[in-house]
Amino acid sequence: MMRIRRQRRAPSAPATVPRIDPRRHEADQEAEAVEKFGASGLPRRDPHKSNGHRLRGELRTARSTTRIEPIEPLPAAPQWIALADDVSWIVVVSLSEEPWPDAERELLGAARKVADEIGGGVVMVRVGVQDPAADFGQIGADRAILLPLTTDPDVLARHVVAVMERFKGRHVFFGEGGADADVARRTAILLGERPATSLHLLSAERATLQEAGGRTEVSRPLPRVATLAQGRFEAHEGSIAREGRRIDLKFDETTPGVRDLGIVTSSQFDAPLGEARFIVSAGDGVTNWDAFRGVTEALGGTIAGSRQVVDAGHLPRHRQVGASGTLVEARCYLAFGISGAPQHLQGVQRCRYVIAINTDLHAAMVKRADLAIIADAQQVMPALARLAGGPANV
Numbered sequence: 001m002m003r004i005r006r007q008r009r010a011p012s013a014p015a016t017v018p019r020i021d022p023r024r025h026e027a028d029q030e031a032e033a034v035e036k037f038g039a040s041g042l043p044r045r046d047p048h049k050s051n052g053h054r055l056r057g058e059l060r061t062a063r064s065t066t067r068i069e070p071i072e073p074l075p076a077a078p079q080w081i082a083l084a085d086d087v088s089w090i091v092v093v094s095l096s097e098e099p100w101p102d103a104e105r106e107l108l109g110a111a112r113k114v115a116d117e118i119g120g121g122v123v124m125v126r127v128g129v130q131d132p133a134a135d136f137g138q139i140g141a142d143r144a145i146l147l148p149l150t151t152d153p154d155v156l157a158r159h160v161v162a163v164m165e166r167f168k169g170r171h172v173f174f175g176e177g178g179a180d181a182d183v184a185r186r187t188a189i190l191l192g193e194r195p196a197t198s199l200h201l202l203s204a205e206r207a208t209l210q211e212a213g214g215r216t217e218v219s220r221p222l223p224r225v226a227t228l229a230q231g232r233f234e235a236h237e238g239s240i241a242r243e244g245r246r247i248d249l250k251f252d253e254t255t256p257g258v259r260d261l262g263i264v265t266s267s268q269f270d271a272p273l274g275e276a277r278f279i280v281s282a283g284d285g286v287t288n289w290d291a292f293r294g295v296t297e298a299l300g301g302t303i304a305g306s307r308q309v310v311d312a313g314h315l316p317r318h319r320q321v322g323a324s325g326t327l328v329e330a331r332c333y334l335a336f337g338i339s340g341a342p343q344h345l346q347g348v349q350r351c352r353y354v355i356a357i358n359t360d361l362h363a364a365m366v367k368r369a370d371l372a373i374i375a376d377a378q379q380v381m382p383a384l385a386r387l388a389g390g391p392a393n394v
């Protein structure tokens with residue numbers, strides 16, 4: 001009898017596990033899985049069949065745009081700096097009739113630099129044209145005082161002193177030139193201060209000025225009253241403006257009485273060499289000093305000398321003419337017994353006329369002179385004094 005052998009079948013896989021047909025290509029299976037479950041491996045969800053949970057706003061799909069309502073900006077706070085009244089103050093005085101000239105901006109820039117170094121403020125005193133709409137804070141002033149227009153420099157100087165007393169001003173700056181410089185010097189006299197003029201460098205501690213025709217620099221502590229050279233300082237360019245508050249002060253407009261004291265004869269004998277118009281100078285060739293002083297007084301000149309004379313002690317150091325002394329610009333320079341060293345010739349190169357008295361025909365001073373007398377100075381000086389109406393015993 002023939003038996004039929006039955007083949008056993010493997011138990012079927014659970015219904016939750018999808019069957020994989022080994023005969024299908026692997027690429028087709030992978031594409032089918034992506035289509036069914038997505039690239040992330042998570043089953044896809046139909047957004048139209050969601051359970052009702054929604055995000056706030058209008059976020060819908062990746063292809064939808066997000067709408068954000070604009071927020072109105074808050075009003076900006078005022079961008080300026082205000083100072084209390086008890087700080088150190090730098091006073092700036094301007095007599096310009098032009099609104100905001102370059103020289104005035106330079107004054108304010110220099111004052112602003114010093115005030116920032118000491119943690120203080122700037123008081124702007126303006127004389128002349130008054131613009132009611134002028135913004136003093138934009139150019140660096142914390143306080144502003146407008147003075148009535150007047151041509152009396154003494155009245156203006158007293159007004160400036162009143163401002164200095166009101167604010168307890170530490171320094172006051174003027175421009176070097178014209179009426180500004182005149183009022184500056186009168187203000188210094190009223191305050192009992194020694195001013196510094198034509199400053200071209202300054203800080204809260206030091207001031208630098210030029211002397212001897214701009215060839216010599218002198219540094220000194222910054223005084224209370226100073227004039228500033230034009231074109232040496234930069235205007236204030238701060239990004240934040242200052243307060244620029246206007247202050248009204250009452251000033252006394254009366255002018256003190258003036259008394260005529262008559263004509264006073266002044267002597268140019270000891271006048272500063274930088275201001276002298278007629279200079280009588282001595283060199284090594286002078287041995288009779290009484291005659292030299294007599295002829296200088298008889299001619300109405302200003303006494304001076306060479307370096308050799310000063311080094312010998314015949315004249316003080318501030319009477320020395322030359323590159324290492326004072327560069328003079330006299331209308332006439334009368335030289336007794338001066339050979340003419342190069343440094344001395346540098347000191348007299350701006351003189352209009354030079355007269356030389358010397359025994360050496362080939363001396364450098366004789367070559368430089370417009371008029372020369374070849375003779376001994378000791379003989380020429382008494383004779384010249386007598387011709388000028390000097391004392392008979394000279």
